[in-house]
């Protein structure tokens with residue numbers, strides 16, 4: 315299943331990959347403050363150049379809250395006195411969250427960061443600092459034929475930039491990671507790197523949010539209306555096409571045909587990009603927090619049927635969805651709209667009297683349903699949770715409510731079973 319597994323032979327470690335202070339001299343002529351192992355073999359295989367490259371690229375963005383970076387044991391973050399820090403962490407594992415033989419390296423870097431940014435967006439938090447730890451097979455970290463790669467890192471590359479075949483995988487991963495980070499003025503504030511038989515990216519993000527204004531999952535109340543940003547199911551459509559392309563490519567290779575692989579049509583590229591390069595709704599989350607209109611929010615990483623159920627569980631409520639109101643992404647099926655993961659849109663609730671605009675920061679907003687008491691669903695159906703009283707005090711916070719979502723269609727009302735994203739397992 316995973317193409318690039320090699321035995322772990324050694325570990326390299328650099329606990330800090332701190333951004334340089336503005337105006338400071340790039341570290342081309344200086345050694346890193348610390349390499350962890352101190353092994354002279356690091357230089358032999360080019361990891362020092364790799365470290366310098368990452369630190370140089372990390373210097374492109376700064377945030378005022380990042381007080382201390384380079385050369386010490388920890389980063390120091392200082393949010394404004396009126397703000398709180400929001401922290402989120404996401405693991406991206408080869409074979410589980412991405413496929414090395416399917417996903418372009420730029421996409422893997424982008425997606426690893428997009429997951430955390432989407433979580434910050436769901437809290438209404440402004441991105442402050444990123445921490446990236448990578449465990450990678452050796453052939454993804456270095457390529458003896460591409461020693462010149464470390465000289466090309468002064469100019470940021472977009473995720474679709476043409477690169478040579480010899481560009482190392484990590485270089486392209488960082489292209490995707492930093493392109494998204496820089497679009498949010500998000501500095502890389504630290505990280506770690508180790509050789510590993512399995513490719514893993516661990517991203518920790520910190521964000522700042524005004525005290526008491528963070529958007530929580532737990533504030534939805536019966537009578538609130540449910541909204542989503544953007545369209546739903548697009549990432550699932552993209553993954554479906556990516557899967558088909560990968561299967562076709564595998565068949566071609568097994569036949570050992572010399573004919574070139576046909577180029578991907580532009581329309582298909584657009585569909586694929588909903589999966590390969592999703593857009594976290596950071597600006598929309600900030601808008602919601604700033605305007606104090608939302609009672610609860612969550613990002614759609616696992617699909618509406620799962621993520622809305624999470625919100626209902628935390629709020630102690632149930633929900634009714636209007637099937638006809640759901641914003642379908644291009645070519646999406648009802649199942650993809652309801653259960654497709656990784657759209658990274660925001661789902662939020664607001665009182666019926668709140669004036670929610672038809673778009674927020676350029677992204678459409680659609681009302682898709684309403685919050686109801688947990689003790690009843692649509693059309694008089696009773697909640698499937700035995701013993702439920704519908705009172706929040708009767709259920710421990712976060713405990714699941716069986717089938718909390720009712721989908722209303724022209725054919726009637728049906729209970730919606732959470733069938734969210736199961737990754738590549």
Ligand SMILES: [Mg+2]
Pocket residue numbers: 432433436612613615
């Ligand atoms: Mg989330």
